[in-house]
Amino acid sequence: MPKPGRDEGDLLGFVRRFADRSTFTVEEELGHGYVRLRVTEAERRQALQDIRCVEDVVKELVRNARDAGAREIYVSFQKERGRWRNVTVLDDGVGIPEPLHRKIFEARVTSKVDGVVEDAFGVHGRGMALFSIKQVAEEVRLIDSVEGRGTIIYTRLDTHKIPEKKDQSTFPRLERDEEGTVSVGGGPRNVPRVLAEYALGCKDVRIFLGSNAEILATLYHRSQELRKNWAAGTGDGAKPLWFDLGGAREGRALHLLAWERLGLNVSERNAFRILEYEIPPLLSVNEVLSEEGRDGPPRRSDLHRQARTVWVDHLARRLDQEDMEMISSSLGDLLRCIGERHLLLVEPPVIRRRKNRIIISLALHDKEESD
Ligand SMILES: Nc1ncnc2c1ncn2[C@@H]1O[C@H](COP(=O)(O)OP(=O)(O)O)[C@@H](O)[C@H]1O
Numbered sequence: 001m002p003k004p005g006r007d008e009g010d011l012l013g014f015v016r017r018f019a020d021r022s023t024f025t026v027e028e029e030l031g032h033g034y035v036r037l038r039v040t041e042a043e044r045r046q047a048l049q050d051i052r053c054v055e056d057v058v059k060e061l062v063r064n065a066r067d068a069g070a071r072e073i074y075v076s077f078q079k080e081r082g083r084w085r086n087v088t089v090l091d092d093g094v095g096i097p098e099p100l101h102r103k104i105f106e107a108r109v110t111s112k113v114d115g116v117v118e119d120a121f122g123v124h125g126r127g128m129a130l131f132s133i134k135q136v137a138e139e140v141r142l143i144d145s146v147e148g149r150g151t152i153i154y155t156r157l158d159t160h161k162i163p164e165k166k167d168q169s170t171f172p173r174l175e176r177d178e179e180g181t182v183s184v185g186g187g188p189r190n191v192p193r194v195l196a197e198y199a200l201g202c203k204d205v206r207i208f209l210g211s212n213a214e215i216l217a218t219l220y221h222r223s224q225e226l227r228k229n230w231a232a233g234t235g236d237g238a239k240p241l242w243f244d245l246g247g248a249r250e251g252r253a254l255h256l257l258a259w260e261r262l263g264l265n266v267s268e269r270n271a272f273r274i275l276e277y278e279i280p281p282l283l284s285v286n287e288v289l290s291e292e293g294r295d296g297p298p299r300r301s302d303l304h305r306q307a308r309t310v311w312v313d314h315l316a317r318r319l320d321q322e323d324m325e326m327i328s329s330s331l332g333d334l335l336r337c338i339g340e341r342h343l344l345l346v347e348p349p350v351i352r353r354r355k356n357r358i359i360i361s362l363a364l365h366d367k368e369e370s371d
């Protein structure tokens with residue numbers, strides 16, 4: 001057989017390109033703008049391999065949120081007993097119509113009908129990511145999705161089967177070129193890096209990363225802001241799925257809302273700590289990355305420095321250290337007197353400031369036992 005000449009090679013390439021495109025034709029119309037694509041077995045296998053690690057899972061879930069036009073994306077990233085990784089991604093994007101809630105986890109189901117989408121992370125839009133995640137995850141579940149209000153997807157991964165980078169605390173180094181454009185430089189290929197790439201790539205989308213409790217704290221305060229706007233008649237857009245959180249007045253109510261509405265498992269105790277500002281809201285990844293003048297790359301802990309404005313309306317903040325010492329010393333004198341009468345030893349008071357109150361804790365001991 002003669003060796004293929006230049007023209008024949010080109011022709012082959014042309015046929016292949018043509019064949020590839022033909023594999024993306026629609027097999028089934030599912031309504032609401034969704035279709036099931038026809039696709040070759042080879043492509044199916046290729047897409048399955050795309051999910052190799054926890055970072056890939058986060059990348060695909062956040063990518064879907066971004067494609068859905070979300071303005072805010074919350075990634076709850078929590079390890080359990082050193083082995084299981086629980087990931088919940090919450091967004092305020094377009095949402096998924098009810099009849100498609102189960103179908104999105106099937107192979108080749110997509111709303112990205114206009115063809116394959118390519119971004120900095122490569123090709124997608126084949127309707128394979130959620131299906132592939134389902135193959136490798138212990139569990140993947142649509143917690144809720146409402147058209148116009150957003151989507152929440154939860155997944156649980158066994159890191160013995162699907163690994164993750166050990167270091168999940170360091171953000172990548174950022175590099176600035178001559179024109180001042182910032183890009184992601186060296187650093188571990190971890191989840192903070194995936195999110196940094198999105199945050200730099202789409203500046204108008206705010207991305208948050210934290211534990212269940214930290215994400216809940218952030219959503220709680222965000223909801224309070226939104227509710228204030230709505231009450232003042234300046235609320236715009238649809239209400240996101242976390243809109244009701246800010247109405248919670250006690251720990252148990254917040255704990256239940258978090259679990260039942262958002263699929264976030266946060267203890268009653270931690271929910272209480274959120275209400276008391278002991279667990280403050282997170283800064284966004286975008287905010288931390290845009291801070292100047294830091295030595296070395298940012299770290300996860302930098303997300304914890306809550307914006308100062310948040311504290312302004314807290315009455316207890318008006319008491320300073322000196323006031324606290326005055327309270328402590330007068331109380332101490334009084335309690336020594338009272339303690340004498342009841343054979344009680346009273347430890348020096350522990351005073352904490354919480355929102356609009358101060359909490360005083362007094363440990364008591366039996367005087368005779370401790371003599
Ligand atoms: N967070 C989300 N918000 C809105 N729609 C989503 C979200 N996640 C997934 N979907 C829908 O599910 C479909 C399937 O998702 P996926 O398996 O990642 O495939 P692809 O993104 O390639 O279409 C998407 O096309 C989209 O319509």
Ligand SMILES: [Mg+2]
Nearest residue numbers: 060064124129
């Ligand atoms: Mg996708």
